[in-house]
Amino acid sequence: MKIADVRVIVTCPGRNFVTLKITTESGLTGVGDATLNGRELAVASYLNDHVRPLLLGRDASQINDIWQYLYKGAYWRRGPVTMTAIAAVDTALWDIKGKAAGMPVYQLLGGKAREGVLVYGHANGATLDEAVAEVGRFLDRGYRAVRVQSGVPGLAATYGVGKGRDFYEPATAGTRPEETVWATEKYLDFAPKLFDAVREAHGFGFHLLHDVHHRLTPIEAARLGKAAEPYRLFWLEDPISEELQEGFRLIRRHTVTPIAVGEVYNSIWDCHRLITEQLIDYIRTTVVHAGGITHLRRIFDLAALYHVKTGSHGATDLSPVCMAAALHLDISVPNFGIQEYMPHTPETDAVFPHSYRFEDGMLIPGDEPGLGVDIDEELAARYPYRQAYLPVNRLEDGTVHDW
Numbered sequence: 001m002k003i004a005d006v007r008v009i010v011t012c013p014g015r016n017f018v019t020l021k022i023t024t025e026s027g028l029t030g031v032g033d034a035t036l037n038g039r040e041l042a043v044a045s046y047l048n049d050h051v052r053p054l055l056l057g058r059d060a061s062q063i064n065d066i067w068q069y070l071y072k073g074a075y076w077r078r079g080p081v082t083m084t085a086i087a088a089v090d091t092a093l094w095d096i097k098g099k100a101a102g103m104p105v106y107q108l109l110g111g112k113a114r115e116g117v118l119v120y121g122h123a124n125g126a127t128l129d130e131a132v133a134e135v136g137r138f139l140d141r142g143y144r145a146v147r148v149q150s151g152v153p154g155l156a157a158t159y160g161v162g163k164g165r166d167f168y169e170p171a172t173a174g175t176r177p178e179e180t181v182w183a184t185e186k187y188l189d190f191a192p193k194l195f196d197a198v199r200e201a202h203g204f205g206f207h208l209l210h211d212v213h214h215r216l217t218p219i220e221a222a223r224l225g226k227a228a229e230p231y232r233l234f235w236l237e238d239p240i241s242e243e244l245q246e247g248f249r250l251i252r253r254h255t256v257t258p259i260a261v262g263e264v265y266n267s268i269w270d271c272h273r274l275i276t277e278q279l280i281d282y283i284r285t286t287v288v289h290a291g292g293i294t295h296l297r298r299i300f301d302l303a304a305l306y307h308v309k310t311g312s313h314g315a316t317d318l319s320p321v322c323m324a325a326a327l328h329l330d331i332s333v334p335n336f337g338i339q340e341y342m343p344h345t346p347e348t349d350a351v352f353p354h355s356y357r358f359e360d361g362m363l364i365p366g367d368e369p370g371l372g373v374d375i376d377e378e379l380a381a382r383y384p385y386r387q388a389y390l391p392v393n394r395l396e397d398g399t400v401h402d403w
């Protein structure tokens with residue numbers, strides 16, 4: 001099953017996506033998401049200039065060997081660009097293997113362990129009242145888990161509050177990042193009121209999640225976790241910036257609010273201590289940024305040994321190719337927790353035809369051979385790349401802070 005063609009497709013149906021398409025001599029094709037929000041062209045170049053020449057002529061069935069060859073053969077290891085590039089190759093090869101076997105990839109991963117993949121939606125609003133109302137809208141649409149994010153009184157903008165209603169897109173087109181202002185004390189005073197208002201309005205019959213988005217110190221995160229305990233959060237996400245892994249010990253000492261972390265991690269070595277010391281409850285690593293299905297399985301299997309559940313990232317800057325691949329893992333692993341699901345725009349769905357579907361608060365993966373997703377290259381070509389950046393965040397005194 002020799003690799004005859006390797007193409008990197010950059011398209012921008014409202015936002016930039018990078019997709020790798022591998023074709024074998026026999027005409028089997030596979031796709032892999034290679035999107036890294038705000039640094040897309042770095043991955044496109046890594047694949048085009050450094051990986052594509054090494055793939056041509058290789059046996060597409062040798063997924064493990066190709067993974068190790070690209071990982072160890074580069075000498076320079078890990079990091080979001082490298083691991084996203086390797087992820088795209090890995091995902092495309094699993095797609096091909098499923099097609100060659102005539103099975104959906106989840107069958108190659110041991111079959112379905114559950115009927116569907118529980119997902120959570122993103123309710124957000126510029127004010128507390130708007131955010132609370134949005135939670136209700138998601139519950140009305142059958143979601144059993146909802147993340148709530150709200151504007152913070154006294155702050156012009158904050159993470160997670162979209163410009164539109166449904167499609168939250170944090171990157172903005174332009175030659176410079178947008179700059180936002182943050183004040184931790186205003187947020188810490190406000191967040192417990194938001195949780196209280198949501199539970200007051202909608203009760204405890206659904207999972208409530210919240211994303212701190214890396215912005216607190218460990219003791220501030222411990223304070224928020226304690227304050228959140230009466231509201232029974234399903235998880236408090238990214239409470240601190242992920243480099244300070246010891247910081248999660250301090251949080252653990254103060255609160256029983258479950259912790260989720262990992263969307264910015266890209267290898268098992270980034271998170272194995274958090275898992276083995278049981279400092280977190282959900283690991284958020286994804287197919288597209290953590291080395292593909294092959295590597296993500298290793299992370300999930302280690303997590304299972306320590307009762308840490310999966311909770312993969314699934315924002316709109318991860319393409320339907322990533323989501324399709326994620327669902328095949330989500331539905332088959334023993335320690336599945338939840339899958340983030342931000343529906344893509346109709347333009348994006350048209351560029352990436354897929355068979356997964358939303359049903360009764362869950363996503364159901366396709367049953368056709370492979371991953372059940374593709375890229376319409378003709379349509380993709382109509383949306384040229386558009387430079388865009390994630391925001392840069394500053395404190396009120398101008399100090400750069402975590403966004």
Ligand code: CS2
Nearest residue numbers: 037170211263314315317340
């Ligand atoms: C967020 C993302 O979905 C999440 O939990 O953290 O929206 C994240 O900000 C974006 O994926 C960054 O590109």
Ligand code: MG
Nearest residue numbers: 211237238263
């Ligand atoms: Mg997040």
